[in-house]
Amino acid sequence: MDTANILPVIQAVFKGADALDWHTVEQSFAPEVVYDYTSMAGGQPLTLTPSAITGMWKQFLPGFDKTAHRISDFxxxxxxxxxxxxxxxxxxxxxxxxxxxxxxxxxxRLSHHHDKWQLIFFKFNLQRQEGDLQLPAQAQQRAGAK
Known part of the structure; x- marks a missing residue:
């Protein structure tokens, strides 16, 4: 299995998000992605373009002073x-x-598109959250003001 080329694609999503480097994030996604954050936000899974995903993240992540995503146990x-x-x-x-x-x-889930691996399915399953639970709303307000 091509894990040496797959893992960097996944890592780029999170490194790009922390750096607000939307181009890097978008390059990791296929032209259409099943995006499922229903465990956090409710609703139904969506089929989105990479720019639609980063468009949602742009309304939120820039409002934080800093984000640090760590991923492990692949x-x-x-x-x-x-x-x-x-x-x-x-x-x-x-x-x-x-x-x-x-x-x-x-x-x-990733598939091979145009000689590279890209994400076609991206699902987050919330286990817990802690700290200031009002911070997401504050970040969204701050991101909208930028």
Missing amino acids: IFTREGDTVVVHFSGHATHTIGTATWIVEGNYET
Whole structure:
């Protein structure tokens, strides 16, 4: 299995998000992605373009002073032409001295598009959150003011 080329694609999403480098994030996603954050936000999974995903993140992540996403415990499984990758995630979001921490696990699927691996399925399963639970709303307000 091509884990040496798959893992950097996943890592780029989180490094790019922390750096607000939307181009890097978008390059990791296929032209259409099943995006499922229903465990945090409710609703139904959505099929989105990479720019639609970063468009949502732009309304939120720039409002924090800093974010730090850590991902670990990768499990790779080949399913036909796709690779399924499960992993754990821990994200720390700060504004001033206030902190909001989110932990959960991810289920992702990647396929080979145009000579590179790209995410076609991106699901987050919330396990817990702690800290200042008002920080996400503050970040959204701050991001909208920028």
